[in-house]
Amino acid sequence: MDQPTGQRRTVIIGPPPTPNGDLHVGHIAGPYMAADVHARYLRATGQPVLYTTGTDDSQTYVVSSAAKLGTTPQDLAAKSWREIRETLGLMGVSVDGFAPFDDGYRAMTLDFLTRLHDAGRFRLRTVKLPYVEATGEFLMEGLVSGGCPVCLAVSRGGLCESCGHPNNFAELTDPRSTVDPTAEVTYRETRILVLPLEEYREQLTAYHRAKESTWRPHIVQLMRELLARPLPDFPITYPTGWGIPAPFPETPGQVINAWAEGMPASMYCTAVAQRAHGERPASDDELWRAENGIRLVYFLGFDNAYFWGLTHLSLLLAHEGRYVVPDAIVSNEFYELENEKFSTSKGHVVWTRDLVREVPRDLVRFHLALTAPEHARTNFSRAALEKITGERLADPWNRLGALLGKAVAELGLEGHELPVSPQANARRAAMAERFEAGYRLTGYSLSRTADLIPLHIERLLDRAEALTAGPAPADRTASAAELGDLFAELRTLIAAASPILIDLAEQARAEGGFDGTFAVAPEERTTTPFTVPALGRTTAES
Numbered sequence: 077m078d079q080p081t082g083q084r085r086t087v088i089i090g091p092p093p094t095p096n097g098d099l100h101v102g103h104i105a106g107p108y109m110a111a112d113v114h115a116r117y118l119r120a121t122g123q124p125v126l127y128t129t130g131t132d133d134s135q136t137y138v139v140s141s142a143a144k145l146g147t148t149p150q151d152l153a154a155k156s157w158r159e160i161r162e163t164l165g166l167m168g169v170s171v172d173g174f175a176p177f178d179d180g181y182r183a184m185t186l187d188f189l190t191r192l193h194d195a196g197r198f199r200l201r202t203v204k205l206p207y208v209e210a211t212g213e214f215l216m217e218g219l220v221s222g223g224c225p226v227c228l229a230v231s232r233g234g235l236c237e238s239c240g241h242p243n244n245f246a247e248l249t250d251p252r253s254t255v256d257p258t259a260e261v262t263y264r265e266t267r268i269l270v271l272p273l274e275e276y277r278e279q280l281t282a283y284h285r286a287k288e289s290t291w292r293p294h295i296v297q298l299m300r301e302l303l304a305r306p307l308p309d310f311p312i313t314y315p316t317g318w319g320i321p322a323p324f325p326e327t328p329g330q331v332i333n334a335w336a337e338g339m340p341a342s343m344y345c346t347a348v349a350q351r352a353h354g355e356r357p358a359s360d361d362e363l364w365r366a367e368n369g370i371r372l373v374y375f376l377g378f379d380n381a382y383f384w385g386l387t388h389l390s391l392l393l394a395h396e397g398r399y400v401v402p403d404a405i406v407s408n409e410f411y412e413l414e415n416e417k418f419s420t421s422k423g424h425v426v427w428t429r430d431l432v433r434e435v436p437r438d439l440v441r442f443h444l445a446l447t448a449p450e451h452a453r454t455n456f457s458r459a460a461l462e463k464i465t466g467e468r469l470a471d472p473w474n475r476l477g478a479l480l481g482k483a484v485a486e487l488g489l490e491g492h493e494l495p496v497s498p499q500a501n502a503r504r505a506a507m508a509e510r511f512e513a514g515y516r517l518t519g520y521s522l523s524r525t526a527d528l529i530p531l532h533i534e535r536l537l538d539r540a541e542a543l544t545a546g547p548a549p550a551d552r553t554a555s556a557a558e559l560g561d562l563f564a565e566l567r568t569l570i571a572a573a574s575p576i577l578i579d580l581a582e583q584a585r586a587e588g589g590f591d592g593t594f595a596v597a598p599e600e601r602t603t604t605p606f607t608v609p610a611l612g613r614t615t616a617e618s
Contacts, residue, residue: 083124086371087363088115089342090129090171091380095156096141099163101426101456102418105411105444110522111375112169113445114406116575117515120594126363128349130175131157132341134319134334137218140254149318153177163428168437168578173349181344182320184360185332188340188391189312193324197394198269198312200326204246205315206233207264208253214266214315215253217334222248234335237379240298244308269327270309271336276390277307283389283401290518292451295381295407302386310387312336338388339399364399372402373517381407404517409449413456426456436612438577439465445526445576462614468530470611472537477608479540480562484605487555493602494560501600504568507532508596511572522576529573536562536569563589564603568596583609 090111093099099108108129115127133153142149161174175181192198206215206222213219217234224231225247227239232254235242246263253259273280284299311333313322319331340361347360357363363370374384385405392399410417418425432440443461447454484490507528514525543558571594574581584590589606 084369084371085124085126085363086115086118086373087346088125088127088373088375089345090127091374091376091384092130092132092338092341092345093160094135094137095131095133095153095160095177096135096138097152097156097420098159099428100418100420101428101431101444102411102413104163104167104169104428105448105454105456106377106408107375107406108164108169109167109441109444110406110408110448110520111373112167112171113522113525113575114373114375114515114517114520115170116578117512117594120571120574120592122593122595126172126346126349126353128171128173128175128342128345130173130181130341130345130348131160131177132334132337133157133177134332134337135218136216136316136318136334139318140218143255159429166429166432166437168441171349173345173352175341175345175348180347180360181341184344184347185320185337185340186323188343188361189332189336190323192271192391192394193269195394195396197271198324199272199309200267201270201309202265202267203244203270203309203311204263204265206246206248206251206253206261208256208259209262210259214264215251215261216311216314216316219254219316220248220251220261221254222251225249235379235382240378240381241302242308242382244311266315267327268314268330269312269322269324271312271387271390271394272309273307273386273390274309276393277303279393280307280386280389284385287404291405292407294378294409294451295385295405298378298381299385302382307386310336310390335383335387336391338383339391361399366397366400368400370400372400374402374405376405376407378407378409381405406517406520409451410453411447411449411456412453415455426458435461435465435614436579438579438611439470439614441576441578442469442526442529445522448522448526450521450523466613469533470613472530472533474610476533476537476540476566477610479537479544480559480566480605480608483540483544483555483559487552487559489556489559489605491604492556493604494563495557496560496564496600496603497557500561500564501596504565504596504600507565507568508572508594512594515575526576529569529576532565532569536566559605560603563605564600566608567603571595577611580609580611 088111090107115125118125138149138153142152206220218232220233224236225243226241229238251261281303288296313327313330314333315330322330322332343361343364346363347357350357376384392401443465513519514521567589570584570590581590587606
């Protein structure tokens with residue numbers, strides 16, 4: 077059970093999407109949907125929350141993608157920022173602020189890191205980096221690929237997506253340029269600034285031991301593996317031309333490592349969200365200050381867990397109590413397409429914006445929640461989406477609504493107050509508790525929570541069919557009592573499902589079937605019938 081938060085504000089950070097293209101369904105099915113549903117749950121229960129993100133334009137993946145597309149990194153980043161923001165909106169991902177990569181972003185990043193530099197937290201190290209002899213360019217992060225030294229999978233520089241382990245500097249085997257795979261790659265020494273993670277081992281170990289009982293097993297396992305071996309130096313600067321110029325005298329001509337921007341960028345995104353709500357923070361990092369006591373939550377893919385769980389945490393710890401540290405990290409695994417990895421380069425992709433043009437948004441959200449890759453890779457299939465959402469959600473829901481409307485009309489109960497029994501109130505409370513168990517962070521599960529929706533639709537549909545079977549019932553009072561219970565339980569179901577079925581909830585609000593809150597009044601004595609909004613079907617089935 078979570079500790080009660082009262083009015084303690086929750087700040088939810090979604091991982092900043094790299095602006096090297098739009099968001100496909102695999103992106104949305106991971107952290108963005110999960111974070112959105114939790115944020116909506118908190119809002120519906122009256123808890124203050126800010127959910128925010130913004131693009132990380134400094135990533136070298138922007139450079140490599142731009143080269144393949146024949147455009148400039150600047151143009152690609154600007155175009156992708158607009159597309160990503162629009163796609164999040166199309167999916168109903170309710171970010172309170174989507175931060176731009178602007179002068180404010182850069183200033184916050186430099187302020188955060190300069191404080192650490194001036195306090196002596198960084199070390200100057202001589203390291204070997206992959207180097208393209210023909211062009212005189214150092215390779216790092218998205219500019220280089222090779223074999224992971226831990227799991228042997230094909231990996232990009234800096235981090236292996238498969239096992240989650242870092243591979244800094246000269247650790248990749250058989251390094252190749254991602255911009256020009258035919259180029260000769262050697263190694264060359266250079267001097268960069270690093271944050272020595274080993275100096276924070278004791279604090280990192282204590283932090284992660286305290287989280288083991290509540291976090292998902294895969295990230296717990298990864299942190300144990302990483303802490304069981306010497307912790308690597310984390311690069312703060314790199315000798316490359318793409319990124320925020322580093323102001324440090326020891327590394328002239330270098331830029332800030334994009335991954336070192338993670339925490340100040342998140343602080344800036346939070347300030348952008350505050351301003352979108354009419355607040356006026358005194359500084360961009362104000363809300364993250366330890367004295368403000370926010371509840372900080374990250375939602376992210378497992379492939380980012382090393383950075384957010386160790387390097388970003390170490391950067392916060394290096395400020396020696398100035399900032400909060402995360403209460404929770406909710407990680408997810410990969411979401412595949414037809415049992416293969418999403419691949420833009422191979423055309424094996426379903427773009428989110430295309431899908432929501434063809435399928436009602438609630439059906440997409442329900443299916444992505446139901447098949448969320450929480451503990452293992454899961455799979456998207458258009459045929460499965462149509463079958464599952466049709467047979468388990470839309471069809472039974474629409475039949476339930478039609479039967480309730482028919483019963484109200486035949487009994488002449490439009491606008492009447494209907495009684496609600498103590499038994500119905502007990503069922504409402506039990507229903508709400510099961511949904512809340514899936515929405516709370518200690519047991520957070522989109523999949524289990526989404527699965528409750530068809531369960532309760534079927535339960536209520538069975539009762540509605542029994543009520544309306546055969547000729548019109550002779551006992552109008554008994555029928556009104558059963559209808560009252562059905563409508564009361566249906567209101568609770570709509571409220572409980574509202575973080576997932578956002579359009580249905582808004583339609584129900586217009587019909588008087590939902591007041592925007594997720595709270596059960598256990599002693600509710602009466603309720604009124606309302607028109608149950610219908611759920612649409614996919615274009616192919618309409």
